[in-house]
Amino acid sequence: MLLTRDDVLAAGERIGGRIRRTPLLGPGGSDTLWLKCEHLQHCGVFKTRGAFNRQLAALERGELGDAGIVVASGGNAGLAQAFAASELGIRATVFVPEAAPEVKVRRIEAYGAEVRRVGREYAEAYEAAVAFGEESGATFAHAYDQPDVAAGAGTLAEEVLEDEPGIDTIVVAVGGGGLYAGVAAAVRDRARVVAVEPELAPTLRRAMEAGAPVDVAVSGVAADSLGARRLGDLAFAAVQAEPPVSVLVSDDDIIEARARLWQDYRIVSEHGAATAMAALLSSAYVPAPGERVAVVICGANTDLATLG
Structure with a gap:
């Protein structure tokens, strides 16, 4: 099944008033980077x-x-x-x-x-x-591979483009792919999606290489939130409809991005949420000159004692 923007819009109508419309933190100076602060959602995670x-x-x-x-x-x-x-x-x-x-x-x-x-x-x-x-x-x-669940996740992308219609690219972390599937449905033909995965849990990359979702071994610092063994069918349908930019980042990149989010923005993020930011900070994804990029900071459920 391929999710559509209509699915996402219907979800938005259904959950309106029950979820927080999280802020889109704008750039300073001449920067072209926005942060979708979904770590401020109820429960500290987009999955709500x-x-x-x-x-x-x-x-x-x-x-x-x-x-x-x-x-x-x-x-x-x-x-x-x-x-x-x-x-x-x-x-x-x-x-x-x-x-x-x-x-x-x-x-x-x-x-x-x-x-x-x-x-x-x-x-x-x-x-x-x-x-x-x-x-x-x-x-x-289902944690991610269910139309209602993925369409609900996609509502955050609707908010991004409502708040800043000029956004060219939305960067998301991928585990089982529910967030990616929802975001892809919401922004199809309107913005590019960059799908970022840990090198030690590359479900989307392996599915793209194999031509179908396949089981992969998963480990690493972000495995508690991005540790699905296989990409969901909804996410793979989205890949087939409009392939994302697929990016892999190392555990070291993720750890550094999480530290930088705290040091530079005072944003508390779990490792899975920092994975999207790691793509930019490590230069695994380099935006084109003038490209307007929104990074989804998707979760904050972490041990505060480890932030430093």
Whole structure:
């Protein structure tokens, strides 16, 4: 399925009033760089948009029963779904890998969701969540590869181009590709998308090379949020419709970008969120002269003690 801008606009109508319209931090002087501050979203992550859209759409369609919603997550999707469920009065069960950051797990539980730790990687938690949904009747919310979820994520790109219509390029981090799929749908034929991945988790790059989503080994500093083993089908459909600029960055690049976001902007970002900025700071992506670029800072759920 190929998401369209109409899907994104419908999501925007549905979730309006429940999510924050996050600021677009403009450039200083003659710079041509903007930062979409999605780290200021409810729960500190863009996924809150897709979580509300998924649950509200499921309510509209009569899909939600007493068992509520179930999601598998490295942390952020579970956090967002738990928050949305708490706001809407829906039961939530969140499956996370054993290595999920404690800062995220504690917050998921604080929103009233039940957390179940299963396996070493997201894929194992995913399998357990699907089985739980089949057994309990809970409605499954995918962390990234679901139309409602990806369309909700794309609403942030609509905001970018509404606030600054002259933006040429939007830079996003890619894990499973839900954010990328939503952004691509929102800006297709209006702006370029640069898709940035860690070298140690290149799901989109490998899918482009293979001509289809394929499993890849994932590791590295951003694996808690960008650690999906395989690019989602929605993201691959977006790749086929209009291939993005694909960029890979090293763990060192990501660590440096995260430090620079804190030092230069006082922006708290997790490693996954700093991945997009790493493309520019490391010169893995070099904008053309005068190119107007917006970088999505997509999450802030990190251990503050590690910022320095």
